[in-house]
Amino acid sequence: MHGYIDRIERTPRGGYEVIDFKTGSSKSSGITKKNLPENIQLNLYALAIREMYGNLPEKATLLYLKDNNPVVYEPTEASVRAFTESMEQMIGRILAGEFPAQPGYRQCEWCPYGDLCGEREAEGE
């Protein structure tokens, strides 16, 4: 897996903060304190920082520029282990061909695979 990280900063304690800039607003992101530890992007950034520098970052942050509001995840060994186990299970299901469509008007409306999957949900269904 490879990708790009927007910004990495040193913290006053000598650790790292990995930051991803978002153009939208934090209020419309759907991210809550409860689901933050399950966030795929922030956990992948945390794992990348550990691989590059040997330790998890102190913070993995989504910085929403529209309302200038940082959403901060403080990863721990336990939280990234739970994420890794969850991802391994998900990848296993995909490799086994178990990924049923989860139709819904909002995601189906602009989905480029709608004509192929046969599960597309139209408005009002």
Ligand code: SF4
């Ligand atoms: S059209 Fe099919 S593949 Fe696309 S979001 Fe809907 S259910 Fe998923």
